[in-house]
Amino acid sequence: MKTLDNVEMNEAIEGFEEKDRQRYSAEAKVLRAYYYFDLVRIFGNVPLFTEPIESDEIYDVEQVPAVQIYAQIENDLLDAIAIPELPDEVSKETEGGRMTKGVAHALLGKVYLYQKKWAEAAEQLAIVNGEPGGTSRFGYALLPEFGTIFRPDNKFSTESILERGHTSTAASGWGNSSLVEGFVTSKMVGPRSYKGPYYYSGWAGCPLTTEFVDAIKGDPRYTDTVANLDSLKAIGESDYLPGYEDTGYFIQKYAPLQEFEHKGAGPPPLNYTQNYVEIRLADTYLMEAEALVESGGDAARAGDLLNAVRTRVGLGPVTATLENIYRERRLELATEGHRWFDLVRTGRAATVLAGTGFVADKNEVLPIPLQELNNTR
Template sequence: MKIKYYTYTGAVLLAIGVMASCKKSFLELTPQGEFLESNYYANPAQALTALVAAYDPLVTETGGLDGTYTDPLGPLNSASDDCFAGGGGSSDVPDWQAINNYTMTPAVGPQAGFWAINFQGVNRADVLLEKLPNVPGLSEDVLKRYTAEAHFLRAHYYFDLVRLFENVPLILNTLQISEVYQQPQAKPEEVYAQVEADLTAAIPDLPVTVAASENGRVTQGAAKALLGKVYLYEKKWALAASTLEEVNGTPGGTSTYGYKLLNNFGDIFSPTNKFNSESIFEIVHTGMQNYTWSNWNQFKSNVYVQMVGPRSFTGPIYYAGGYGFNPITPNLVAAMKGDPRYPYTIANIDSLTKATGTSYDESYQGTGYYIEKYAPKVKNIVTTGLTDLNWPNDYIEIRLADTYLMEAEALVQAGTNTGRAGDLLNAVRARVGLAAETPTLDNIYKERRLELATEGHRWFDLVRTGQAPAALAFKGFQAGKNEILPIPLTETLNGTQIKQNPGY
């Protein structure tokens, strides 16, 4: 292992500046520089800043600890049958190209970014959990809430790690430098057990709702939703269903947590409609930072928006250009033809340019179809900093339609209450004016693809349901190998205990 992935015991990195839309939020603090751990956690204000630092890896999408571009949507969409890698050519962002073509090696692929940013989050949560009980002046209620948030965050980071790599070290305390190289990989079931334990510990002390000024902080509903998702991955169907039912409430209605499907599907993704009633866990991005390319590793905007726009688009009222990544596959285009969600999911740039006299440059692997949900639209341009690097679009990582369909799947798998499973499935369909369908696994899987397309869930769904070898054969997916990523090469060198994943 690289020492820098684990040795944040000496300093907490606190250069944070994140906002929720244009209003000041919990995640926007004045940058504090770096503080030695021995001099930090001296008062409640410093504890809060350290908590923000533990959230920060969720939103840091430019520059993992190894300097790579770490936004998760790019490689996850590239790996799926929804998108190609795209970009300016076959060597543009090589990590995305490698996972798109399943030519990953321990040295080439997105794994270094995933590994680095998630273990950074684990370490910050570990430090927080160790230090919080001894912070002078921290009230009991605040201590409970901060501790619960740290448990949630550690669970979140480890859930991503175990899904992506399967075989990872399980580190629950800060380490001395001499200990770093001696950390073995845990069994996947041990990691899942810890994720469950952290979420179970977090739930009672998390708030049911948060004020607008705290948007982006985790709530009880978000923790339950993530726990239900974890149970689903473990095939604990009854637990998944019962946990997600607490989040979902009556299908089509308003849950006890205030969640409700939006009437207009397209409104879900608008940066002017952040933290809407369908949002359960939302990753905050800001368009208010005055940043340029010299601020690499500091961006808290949504750079992925710029990445997926059509290249060199010319037109005053549509798209503000882009880099042409993640063009939509013909497979997804065909699947969504005639679906009411199509125009909010897929942008047919070929047809648009022909109809309006505008133009664009087709990207590598281009199909004429691009991502609409996160498109760089002229109407969303902000006036601060460089436009390319200051898009304000949030990423809703867990939303209500997702949890509806997860619960429906768990109910069908468990063979119980298929009536409720149908109600959940068809509430999602009714929202966009589609007729009811029988709640079979095939229908639920199909609905997940159409509802959640390009939102980063498809590759995980294909892998966990065993559909990946067939669905991704056209990209070179190899069964028994590509269900997980290679361990980054640098993590297996210099006498570490880390063993490479099979096939790599």
């Protein structure tokens, strides 16, 4: 952002107009808010940088309280929303993945929710969601079929709010694996030494627990969430080698599917084509419903939001209670990276994770990496 302030002084940049600078500034603020939100959720107190510093000053940087990080996140998002040049939506063909006002409102609502600012969260998320089951001002709408949300041939769909783009056409290799353009997670979660018609082989990471599988059995979202390799192996359609803590159940939403072949020159493990959906409309529906219940807000709207998600998969209506919303989040958003944070922010982690050795008031955040401790105060 400091560089953007000085762009107008560089005559070598032709065609760069003030509206471009304003848009880039807004996008940068949204991205900074997004990154700091991850940092504060994962580590708690972290250093806060809002201006460039000299290399000899790095060691003297100290952590600041999480409340100060959250204040900066809120300010960045509110500033970005107020900038007219930040668009409501973008063309998915040419600018899919860029920051928009819809992303900023959704992220701000989520940030408020994590701080238990229920009324503020509900207000921001209502802007994103519009009429439950309809199309919002940003063009967001639930997809008719749950199973199509994560397919590589359905990128930047109407349900997607914040999505990280990937491609299989790049030449990324192991020598620059930190810069890959492909989606490496598909390789990580695929079945090891797989033989069969459906998947590519993977590293067998993040097997689903039998406790979760039991919870989602009978739910219409089961087959689009759970890759049941045990059943395929039992009927002779597929085979694989069990990995660490194997249960026979794998992540289906981001599985390495054979129907989407690799087209790039780089090694296949680093070049899967699937995008990663960070925030989607079903998530913001359920977050708003939760905020409304917690704040004593519009109970009818909370029910409409919750049941719009259920109706999409053929389930009947239920009352919008916290228990029902928590359960819906677990099943609807399974394996998308929300469960841990949901348990921590709602104070349920110590109970739900009691059998894992979770220690309350300690394990809610991760320890700061040793290298970072050595590099700063």
